[in-house]
């Protein structure tokens with residue numbers, strides 16, 4: 001514990017040159033921020049689900065039809081408030097996440113999408129998350145007709161005992177049928193999300209999970225180890241049932257089992273946790289360089305500023321009813337922090353071009369980070385040449401383990417506060 005804290009403190013201060021990150025309550029000035037952009041990504045958060053899973057850290061609440069319609073109306077007002085700021089700048093990626101976007105399929109999702117396509121210069125298809133129970137043949141037809149070309153499905157596990165432990169409302173046979181139907185639609189990419197390192201999970205169960213996905217014909221698998229977020233109910237359930245958490249080495253062994261299955265099947269690594277079939281565009285959620293986030297708990301990142309909307313759906317709707325942007329907290333980012341953030345996400349993707357750094361910051365990558373990358377190369381965690389840095393399989397895992405020393409802690413604290421308070425009085429995160 002002490003060692004982890006010390007690594008985090010030293011590395012955090014070295015990379016960000018800050019002692020604390022202060023998220024302020026005052027809304028930021030936005031005009032100049034958008035004026036600077038050539039293009040941007042778009043994120044839409046759908047914060048409703050038909051059930052609340054006990055391990056899930058995301059901002060979401062139970063679905064109710066009238067709330068969903070009021071939410072769609074508020075998102076439409078938020079789009080209108082941004083339309084002039086964004087102007088004709090091309091939107092080059094669009095991701096709908098949650099919560100569960102497919103919960104609103106018949107309750108306002110189409111209205112929000114129509115408005116987005118009417119008010120922004122959309123130059124991309126849609127990437128969207130879905131719940132397996134929503135993937136009936138009729139719903140899949142509607143999803144496809146809305147312009148979704150990249151579909152992600154929250155499968156989570158392929159053994160009934162693990163689905164039960166996670167409180168997922170379907171059986172292995174049902175979820176396999178849903179995935180099979182989605183694969184048959186002809187999307188550009190069908191991604192499945194799974195969780196490993198589940199209570200008492202064996203290596204042979206992980207092996208069966210990986211092989212089943214390959215057999216089902218999916219294009220991408222994102223397999224995350226079970227993260228225990230302190231503000232979820234999972235800790236309590238684990239204590240009650242005597243579940244033991246796996247250590248970092250055991251999780252690494254499980255991920256190695258998946259790596260060998262997916263590489264043998266002709267997949268490539270596209271992030272620490274994701275493997276994508278060769279020739280298929282990757283389904284991508286979190287790593288877009290600059291983006292505008294719409295909806296409750298939507299986060300926006302525009303070069304030197306990151307800001308978060310209120311997590312509370314009624315508060316979000318009420319702010320927009322009064323014609324106000326629903327921004328709850330914002331964080332100004334120094335150049336050092338922007339560069340550290342860039343490196344964080346590029347290591348998460350496990351490969352990057354040094355030239356992209358130069359294009360983004362006007363600085364030579366090797367001058368800024370060359371000595372750290374050389375040290376990582378000596379440890380066998382990355383390989384590099386003149387232009388490219390690529391994480392080894394071990395490097396992808398262990399570098400992300402180090403990144404998690406920061407992200408899990410910051411996200412837990414920030415998300416915990418924002419889930420309790422619609423308009424927090426600022427948040428200070430010690431580095």
Ligand SMILES: C[S@@+](CC[C@H](N)C(=O)[O-])C[C@H]1O[C@@H](n2cnc3c(N)ncnc32)[C@H](O)[C@@H]1O
Nearest residue numbers: 055056098099100131154193194224225226227
């Ligand atoms: C927004 S959910 C997926 C869509 C939909 N809401 C569903 O549950 O089917 C995103 C994914 O994050 C992953 N996830 C959620 N909580 C997690 C946790 N505590 N540890 C690891 N992965 C988690 C799951 O794989 C989940 O499918």
Ligand code: SF4
Nearest residue numbers: 049052053056098099
């Ligand atoms: S895992 Fe999916 S369905 Fe479950 S609460 Fe989280 S977002 Fe909702």
